[in-house]
Amino acid sequence: MPHVLVSGGAGFLGSNLCDRLLEEGWEVTAADNLLTGRLKNIEHLRDHERFRFIEHDVTQPFEVNGSLDYVMHLASPASPPDFTTLPLETLRAGSYGTHCMLEMARAHGARFFLASTSEIYGDPPPEHHPQSEGYRGHVSCTGVRSVYDEAKRYAEAATMACHRTWGLDTRIVRIFNTYGPRMRPDDGRVVTNFICQALRGEPLTLYGDGSQTRSFCYVSDLIEGFVRLLLSNETEPVNLGTDEEFSVRHVAERIIALTGSSSEIVTAPNPFDDEPRQRKPDISKAKRVLGWEPHIEFEDGLRRTIAYLKNELEL
């Protein structure tokens, strides 16, 4: 059975990925320094015979027992507030971390999979909406979010360079906003913030006027796309996300309705001056190359996430 190393395996996406790979019958080793992830996310796997956890900072070299078939690099802070509090850690995860994981893949003759992001497109102009893989981006290299955007751009460049120079077998996924169970309630992202605020009866904080847009993919759909891309022959980057686009104000209104909350919506200054105004993926490549498309409706995914967060907050 294949053996896969998942960096960032105790995080939101990483832990959901580990579950899925174990369901496939694979052997899974997760490496994580618990910077933004939680042991709680993988607690249920502690005694699983095909799962191992290594507490380690993947910006430093390390060894894994046995041979590896796949190396999946997800380790990185991923929430905008983390870019302010963990800027150097974010840069290192994308640069040194990516190199360590590329070296690991090379040493094992394994296929390398990079979790990149829609943030590499930056704040796209209207003519590049939706964003397709060919769009090269409009990114600030000095703003608050630049530590993440530029680190991921660097990680993609490093991955392609190792593909060309070493002949390393590589895959790159550009992930658009994803949500669902195992997100940290206090991660500061919009879905978790709004649901927690609504459940606690606190005002929902709309940054700016709330007209900025995002498209939200439910975690199980995304993980299905990961597996398909990992097993495909596609070595160029592939977008994964939903192409249903909502304003942030609409998200706040839907969450208030679905939680039955009496919370009001308030506006607050946007802490990021370099955030995208509009974001929606062009997923035609994923449909064509992977036969993939998302299936979970936004309201259905929100209901599942509300149930998870209610439990997390012990409400």
Ligand code: NAD
């Ligand atoms: P997360 O914060 O829940 O998970 C990241 C994990 O990486 C955490 O468990 C953290 O402890 C670990 N980590 C960070 N630095 C590390 C290091 N140096 N060594 C070892 N472990 C380290 O975030 P997530 O949402 O699960 O994101 C996972 C990956 O997916 C990230 O690379 C992120 O950039 C990418 N991504 C996520 C989204 C999304 O919407 N969730 C969107 C685009 C890209």
Ligand code: UDP
């Ligand atoms: N946002 C908001 N209120 C919050 C958190 C976020 O209005 O409490 C907005 C944020 O300004 C952005 C969108 O919601 O326009 C998505 O933010 P998130 O942090 O989830 O991810 P991003 O897509 O910006 O990386």
